[in-house]
Amino acid sequence: MPALNHRAEPLSDSWIRSMTQVSRQHEAIDLAQGFPDHQPPQVVLDELARIAHDGPHQYAISCGSPRLREALARKQEAFRGTPVDPEREIVVTCGATEAMLVALLSVVNPGDKVAIFTPYYENFGPDSIIAGATPVYIPLREPTFEFDADEVEAAFKKGAKALILCNPSNPSGRSFTHHEMDVLAALAQKYDAWVITDEVYEHIVYPPHEHISMAALPGMWDRTITCSSLSKTYSMTGWRIGYLIGPPAVVSVAKKIHDFVTVGASSILQEAATPALDLPPEYYASLQETYIQRRDLFLNGLDDLKVTTSRTEPEGGYYVLVDIADYGYDSDEDFCVDLAEKVGVGAVPGSMFFHEPTNHLIRLNFARDEAVLTNALNRLSEMSKLRRARF
Numbered sequence: 001m002p003a004l005n006h007r008a009e010p011l012s013d014s015w016i017r018s019m020t021q022v023s024r025q026h027e028a029i030d031l032a033q034g035f036p037d038h039q040p041p042q043v044v045l046d047e048l049a050r051i052a053h054d055g056p057h058q059y060a061i062s063c064g065s066p067r068l069r070e071a072l073a074r075k076q077e078a079f080r081g082t083p084v085d086p087e088r089e090i091v092v093t094c095g096a097t098e099a100m101l102v103a104l105l106s107v108v109n110p111g112d113k114v115a116i117f118t119p120y121y122e123n124f125g126p127d128s129i130i131a132g133a134t135p136v137y138i139p140l141r142e143p144t145f146e147f148d149a150d151e152v153e154a155a156f157k158k159g160a161k162a163l164i165l166c167n168p169s170n171p172s173g174r175s176f177t178h179h180e181m182d183v184l185a186a187l188a189q190k191y192d193a194w195v196i197t198d199e200v201y202e203h204i205v206y207p208p209h210e211h212i213s214m215a216a217l218p219g220m221w222d223r224t225i226t227c228s229s230l231s232k233t234y235s236m237t238g239w240r241i242g243y244l245i246g247p248p249a250v251v252s253v254a255k256k257i258h259d260f261v262t263v264g265a266s267s268i269l270q271e272a273a274t275p276a277l278d279l280p281p282e283y284y285a286s287l288q289e290t291y292i293q294r295r296d297l298f299l300n301g302l303d304d305l306k307v308t309t310s311r312t313e314p315e316g317g318y319y320v321l322v323d324i325a326d327y328g329y330d331s332d333e334d335f336c337v338d339l340a341e342k343v344g345v346g347a348v349p350g351s352m353f354f355h356e357p358t359n360h361l362i363r364l365n366f367a368r369d370e371a372v373l374t375n376a377l378n379r380l381s382e383m384s385k386l387r388r389a390r391f
């Protein structure tokens with residue numbers, strides 16, 4: 001057989017998606033993959049019904065339907081205060097997943113270094129590998145998952161050309177403070193580096209924490225590529241509508257890469273999703289309230305069960321890291337398989353989010369409906385049966 005692409009050799013199957021399969025196999029409640037149960041907004045469903053008849057059913061303009069890009073620009077300006085040119089500064093992609101890869105491919109050459117905070121969302125490693133870049137990892141240390149500015153600076157001194165910043169952060173639950181963002185912005189400017197942000201949880205932030213966009217900080221617009229999507233904010237993870245916003249020089253490259261890889265996101269779904277972007281501020285307040293309730297229900301429930309979490313109060317996103325050190329497992333993967341099979345709850349092994357060896361955490365998501373979370377908590381009350389004899 002002719003040789004395969006050696007760059008793909010380090011890639012493994014996604015643990016998140018694999019654990020969802022394990023959950024299905026054991027009829028476990030899936031708290032592995034991060035998706036909510038509730039429907040997308042009614043305006044979107046109505047528009048989908050209308051467009052199913054009226055179209056468009058053919059290709060959209062590759063960089064995204066003009067109507068959607070204009071709506072994205074309006075929303076971005078309303079929330080971040082920065083005007084965005086829908087023609088020259090936005091590309092609509094197949095989810096933030098594609099946006100992140102396209103962003104990297106637009107600024108990184110094979111052999112370049114990319115700084116990544118660890119723990120990190122699993123795609124960032126493979127994205128760097130596909131782009132031919134070498135990751136330089138910067139630890140976010142438990143229990144607060146803060147970074148050390150000297151370690152960030154050391155990554156830039158090693159030559160990192162770009163920093164990938166997930167904010168709010170999956171899986172750590174961090175929503176970086178003004179001070180932290182200023183530190184990162186100053187270092188990116190000092191070392192003339194790009195910042196590629198993943199902001200899919202921008203509207204799932206728990207007060208008093210607030211979301212700060214890197215691109216909105218002084219001096220950062222020209223060196224920041226903001227990636228986000230409609231997946232989490234409008235409960236439409238299956239629609240695969242995301243976007244990338246950046247300065248025109250980057251966007252003109254990103255448009256070409258995106259065009260040759262996908263031609264474009266689904267035209268019918270782009271059109272149908274557009275009214276979501278014009279929802280009033282009350283929509284976002286109610287979304288936040290929904291997640292505050294789910295977070296409180298789930299974390300209080302875990303607390304009642306005496307389940308130890310790595311960080312009691314996530315600041316953003318909808319994940320919690322549970323500490324399994326007391327259960328006596330050598331492998332967090334084995335623990336997660338047993339959790340699905342014997343307790344009936346799907347989780348993701350924490351080790352897959354960390355560059356450094358880590359075996360004592362699993363990730364659960366609390367995006368699911370309250371009834372599902374309550375059911376999951378009932379099952380988790382049996383988690384102590386996984387405790388191994390020598391412990």
Ligand SMILES: Cc1ncc(COP(=O)(O)O)c(C=O)c1O
Binds near residue numbers: 096098231
């Ligand atoms: C940090 C982060 N980025 C991106 C994604 C995927 O986003 P999308 O559905 O827009 O591709 C996820 C999904 O869990 C995520 O947690």
